[in-house]
Amino acid sequence: MITAFLLRALDRNILIAIAALLIVAALVPVLNLLVPPTSPFHIPTYIVSLMGKYLTYAMLALALDLVWGFCGILSLGHAAFFALGGYAMGMYLARQIGARGTYGNALLPDFMVFLNWKELPWYWTGFDHFWFAALMVLAVPGLLAFVFGWFAFRSRVTGVYLSIITQAMTYALLLAFFRNEMGFGGNNGLTDFKDILGFNIQAGGTRNALFAATAVALAFSLLVASGIVRSKFGKVLVGVRDAESRTRFLGYRVENIKLFTFTVSAMMAGVAGALYVPQVGIINPGEFAPANSIEVVIWTAVGGRGTLIGPIIGAVLVNFGKSVFTAAFPEFWLFALGGLFVAVTLFLPKGIVGTWRQMRARRRETARMTAASPQAAE
């Protein structure tokens, strides 16, 4: 059944995208590790990490697209799920530091020693094990999304109101994680990581492995998202997006459909966050900032919402642009980003991929028309 589900997920575009991702996952480490630095094909390690970061963003954008593009829920709090996944991974990495911290305390992370805490808080137990942290990466964002969605969708909070309370949620989490008493490192967050699964996190090999893992995870997410969208359930999902009341009147439980999608999307965002943290080496409450969540929306919008490949392209393009811009003309980046928001909503409402598909469809249509026109003229 699952194979059928996944097989149906593979249309030509998705197949190409997944193949491309898998090739990148294999090729980049080869170009980094095996090609000598003098060769023009060599990719420096920092670029590998940077690309890995872009791919985690792409995964976050894909997660958002699943709820926004296909279900019509504009979440302005998706960065919260991303950050929660990141924190779960960060806690595992912080436990791996052991006695190598500044204070050399094997039992407590540095910031707890600094705060004069005597023992590990209960919610840190278990994070010594990778499997537990990995479970939490899925469970914590998933649970939050489930509880939040349970209340919100059942009460039929929709549209702008839903967007605003998702924003309130991430804002509340931002404030909470800034507090030292929460036990997540306050405004410094968690950093100074040493090992992941026993491998040195700074080493080139680990970084390439992390990159490859991200690319594979993204490919898998794409497969799952495509599976959802192409199934019968996906058709109902689009129905909810376009005519919520009508779908309800036809007998579908709209709130359950939304809840399922929202939770899956949050878990996907959590995984993206968990892959993000070891590659950038830090997680702090700034990731919860409402502005971050809104930026994710623009990646998705630029690439094209309602298309699965669009958000990936959008996230990579916008973040690449951000890296270039902030290095070359730092003071103009906000102008560019702001202009992008305005321009995309005004002129490219379907995004790059959507517009391209539209144009191709129109060209095909005109081709068909011209082919048919001699007969029509007669």
Added chain:
Amino acid sequence: MQAGVRGFQCTPASFKLVTSMTIRTAILTLCLLLQAAFAQAQTDLRSSVDALGQGKFADVEAAITVLAKTGDPKAVPVLEALAAGDLYTRKSDARVFMTRAAGDDVILIDPITGVEDATAPKASVQKIRVNNTVRRAVRTALGGLTLLSPERQTRLAAAQSVLMAPSGEVLDLVETALATEKDADVRRVMEEARAASLLKSDRSTDEKKQAIETIRQRGDRDALGILSSALGSVDETLRPDVERAIAGIEERQALWNAGQNVWYGISLGSVLLLAAIGLAVTFGVMGIINMAHGEMVMLGAYTTFVVQDVIRTRYPDMFEWSLAIALPLAFLFTAFIGLVIERGVIRFLYGRPLETLLATWGLSLILQQAVRSLFGPTNREVGNPTWMSGAFELGGLTITWNRLWIVVFSLSVFLALLAVLKRSSFGLQMRAVTQNRRMASSMGIRTPYVDAATFALGSGIAGMAGVALSQIDNVSPNLGQSYIIDSFMVVVFGGVGNLWGTLVGAFSLGILNKFLEPYAGAVLGKIFVLVLIILFIQKRPRGLFALKGRAVDA
């Protein structure tokens, strides 16, 4: 009637004659008496001052007490000089002088009159030595002496210093001062000072009971301090009275604290109201969330900065008026920007509220960066006119003028907006569009015009809010960001399309926040409020005061 009037006129005239004679005699007598008394006092004072230069520390202390008992304000500079170590004795005749260095010699100055007397060689005078006991005696004496000063301020300060450090010794002096005191405020403080000192003296229990009552009526933190220190010194029989008084004061303090929290809440609520009210208008009418709203507030604040800058460099005397000038300018400027945004961007996005949200977010980034490029990323200083600075006390409440003005201002903006909505034809059109856009349109209302004007109005109000907020917040490019989420919460909580909802929402969130703060801390309090709003929206998805009817289902 006439006779009555004449008779009536007659009496005061004769009365005046009699009184004027009596007064003249009295004044004459008084003058003579005073002259004699003055001369007498002068010699008395002089001899008391000279006594300071004799004997051991204990004798000096006794002399200080004698000086203090005279109650003569002229003794004040002498005692001050003594404490500062500026008083010398002339060895030849044991008279006491202040000195001023003049080459090898010193100029002797009469400590009472301040007149320069003669020049004498340094060796001919000897410094009067003081120790801590003497200094303390001087301090007590000074506290008592200044109670009799002719200056109201000095007396008040002296009474307060006695109140802060009461002692049994000054009691007599306080009572003397109280007997002649006319000023009601000073009298009140003196009575409290007397009561405080009385508790430290060995007066009768009944008098002490009264004293406890007097202090209890003062009822502030100082009174609490006096009573707690008295708790240790009074005898067993009085202790329950003191304890009862303390409990009474604490109860009252708790009440005032609650009052102060309500005031802080109202103050925060008025800020929220100012920030949210423009948003409520645009959201209510057009159904879009204007993410650039916070930036309009920021632009209003920067308008104030520019106005003040021009005033400072060109017309410095006009500074008091700077806010009055900035207010209309900020309104016009931000309303204009709002109009440009509406005509340039938003009107193409009607019917797509979520995308408007994105576009306005983009605009907010552009505006922020534009201000950052123009004025720099750091905080700009906006001054407070004198009528906005300082604070006053109202019972146990401390109220700062700027907060009070902001409360007044936000309420007047609210009322003005309400008047526009309910009384003008534009307001009527706006309400019609809010309730049912298509129906309003079929009735001949030009909905695009209403939209544009509404957006300009909402932005203009945000600009005026910026002028007010520039007085209590840092004027930086990030100013708007700190208000935008709170304003959303207020609008969503209060409900759309109803200004009263915004008012109630702003003040209840403000007060709730301030009441949670003492228990949960500022951050946790805010988190709690956010969670509460999220839960509240589940219960009432359209806010506290939701518009009813079919139009909202669209």
